[in-house]
Amino acid sequence: xxxxxxxxxxxxxxxxxxxxxxxxxxxxxxxxxxxxxxxxxxxxxxxxxxxxxxxxxxxxxxxxxxxxxxxxxxxxxxxxxxxxxxxxxxxxxxxxxxxxxxxxxxxxxxxxxxxxxxxxx
Amino acid sequence: xxxxxxxxxxxxxxxxxxxxxxxxxxxxxxxxxxxxxxxxxxxxxxxxxxxxxxxxxxxxxxxxxxxxxxxxxxxxxxxxxxxxxxxxxxxxxxxxxxxxxxxxxxxxxxxxxxxxxxxxxxxxxxxxxxxxxxxxxxxxxxxxxxxxxxxxxxxxxxxxxxxxxxxxxxxxxxxxxxxxxxxxxxxxxxxxxxxxxxxxxxxxxxxxxxxxxxxxxxxxxxxxxxxxxxxxxxxxxxxxxxxxxxxxxxxxxx
Numbered sequence: 001x002x003x004x005x006x007x008x009x010x011x012x013x014x015x016x017x018x019x020x021x022x023x024x025x026x027x028x029x030x031x032x033x034x035x036x037x038x039x040x041x042x043x044x045x046x047x048x049x050x051x052x053x054x055x056x057x058x059x060x061x062x063x064x065x066x067x068x069x070x071x072x073x074x075x076x077x078x079x080x081x082x083x084x085x086x087x088x089x090x091x092x093x094x095x096x097x098x099x100x101x102x103x104x105x106x107x108x109x110x111x112x113x114x115x116x117x118x119x120x121x
Numbered sequence: 122x123x124x125x126x127x128x129x130x131x132x133x134x135x136x137x138x139x140x141x142x143x144x145x146x147x148x149x150x151x152x153x154x155x156x157x158x159x160x161x162x163x164x165x166x167x168x169x170x171x172x173x174x175x176x177x178x179x180x181x182x183x184x185x186x187x188x189x190x191x192x193x194x195x196x197x198x199x200x201x202x203x204x205x206x207x208x209x210x211x212x213x214x215x216x217x218x219x220x221x222x223x224x225x226x227x228x229x230x231x232x233x234x235x236x237x238x239x240x241x242x243x244x245x246x247x248x249x250x251x252x253x254x255x256x257x258x259x260x261x262x263x264x265x266x267x268x269x270x271x272x273x274x275x276x277x278x279x280x281x282x283x284x285x286x287x288x289x290x291x292x293x294x295x296x297x298x299x300x301x302x303x304x305x306x307x308x309x310x311x312x313x314x315x316x317x318x319x320x321x322x323x324x325x326x327x328x329x330x331x332x333x334x335x336x337x338x339x340x341x342x343x344x345x346x347x348x349x350x351x352x353x354x355x356x357x358x359x360x361x362x363x364x365x366x367x368x369x370x371x372x373x374x375x
Contacts (some may be wrong), residue, residue, distance in 0.1 A: 002216055002247035010133045017129065027124055031133065038249045038276035086275035087308045096311030100279065106134060106250060111127040 069103030144254025162243030
């Protein structure tokens with residue numbers, strides 16, 4: 001259940017960001033998670049809902065975009081997307097390819113904010 | 122009031138990454154080579170570490186910190202090596218995070234040690250995403266876990282620098298298919314170095330110690346070649362300092 005730690009880090013980050021932007025509430029959070037980042041979406045949604053209580057993220061929608069794994073093969077000098085399996089074999093030449101281009105992301109991408117009702121300056 | 126969209130691209134674990142970076146630069150400055158160990162529960166991390174601490178303790182200044190949900194049993198076992206060992210109790214937390222490492226080290230002077238070992242909580246999933254500032258991350262697989270274990274946990278294996286196959290004294294008893302295991306490791310982490318050890322019989326331990334020594338030498342060479350903090354990194358740290366309370370570098374290094 002490391003998703004709870006990730007949800008807490010995410011909310012902490014969003015609280016700082018929202019406060020700096022002068023927003024009282026967050027409506028939607030969009031994040032991207034690499035398919036190889038080891039995060040279970042359902043666990044993250046569940047953890048997020050728990051951790052969001054009493055914060056500016058309470059009731060917010062958490063949009064999770066999953067980034068597929070892609071590798072670069074030095075032999076073929078080509079990038080390839082891996083679909084179902086995580087085994088790092090280049091689909092073109094069948095040889096192991098160590099360079100991971102995408103699939104490890106754990107990023108906050110955007111926030112939809114509601115400004116303070118009594119916005120100043 | 123119109124809702125507005127704020128475009129960002131920030132790492133969710135930014136705070137941990139920053140703490141880890143601060144730890145790493147403290148380790149660099151102190152010339153302290155830090156190694157973390159990850160594995161599933163019962164793969165033999167503590168046994169290997171106890172032997173390793175005892176062996177390196179003869180010629181080097183070594184210390185260890187170990188994370189568990191409960192009990193200080195592992196720190197007690199590690200202390201038997203003669204090296205100082207400290208327990209981190211994580212409570213319900215399934216992995217170590219950089220702030221726990223920083224806090225555990227708070228009263229130790231980093232320059233007093235040559236090797237620091239960080240034993241993570243036994244778990245093959247959760248530790249993946251948390252950088253602890255370590256110079257070397259070691260993954261242990263015991264022969265009793267089966268040859269396909271690497272294929273089941275590709276995320277964690279992708280974060281490690283070396284794989285150690287442990288308990289090889291049991292390989293015959295559990296009909297461990299060595300070639301298959303090695304192929305599986307290379308399939309999910311092409312090119313990763315693999316060592317095979319038995320902490321019980323001592324087989325492979327010399328190679329393991331030599332590996333640690335050579336990685337430490339390379340680490341010291343690299344630390345000597347580069348100034349501890351590059352100009353770009355200083356600028357970065359100054360920027361970050363505005364948003365985040367700076368990790369107490371003073372507390373760590375004194």
